[in-house]
Amino acid sequence: MNILVIEDDPVIRRSVERGLSEIGHEVCAVGDGARGLQQALAHTPDLLILDLLLPETSGMEILRTLREKGVGCSVIVLTALGAVDERVAGLEAGADDYLVKPFAFAELLARVEAVSRRSMSRPASVLSVGEITLDLATHRGHYGDRDIDLTPTEFSILELLLRYAGQVVSRKMLCEHVWGFTWEGNTNVIEVHVNRLRRKLDQGRDESLINTVRGRGYAVWTT
Secondary structure: OEEEEEEHHHHHHHHHHHHHHHOOOOEEEEEHHHHHHHHHHHHOOOOOEEEEOOOOOOHHHHHHHHHHOOOEEOOOEEEOOOOHHHHHHHHHHHOEEEEEEEEEOOHHHHHHHHHHHHHOOOOOEEEEOOEEEEEEEOOOOOOOEEEEEEOOOHHHHHHHHHHHHOEEEEEEHHHHHHHHOOOOOOHHHHHHHHHHHHHHHHHHHOOOOOOEOOOOOOEOOOO
């Protein structure tokens, strides 16, 4: 996998670059936000590992710019900003995952592998329910006459909901499918991503495609 690391701490930057390179990934590591954004736009990586507190251009600016320009690479935020509102802001800006420093490299690696599984290992087929279609090979979404730009995490959530259309999908199922770990009921990560997904899907529509089933999870009804 082609990975771009934007991290201004030289010790962390070299450690992450070396650790990921040693297991076979192609890694480019830069130390400031301006060069990092330029690199991400010129050569879109499969995965971006992004610090938020960067010189020149902040990580949040980078994240918003990439998503506004339709760059759909996976993004793992790696930062010292660990308050709940800061994590929510990062996820709402388009991050797929959020890891707070200090961190164990083993945990970062597990998250990288989870991103790789969900963004690169899909069968070449199309999934359609009603007006919405997902191309599992190209990761493109279409709803009625609109193209929908989805991050890898949003795509993975919507894919599971459509596969179980007409049924309730629990938060536990979503967490295991998207992130590869068991949901413990103490995180709003799922809600943040579902709300972002709703905003993209429901433009110009009176009813939401994704329904919340209180106490159980989410559902896409077929009728």
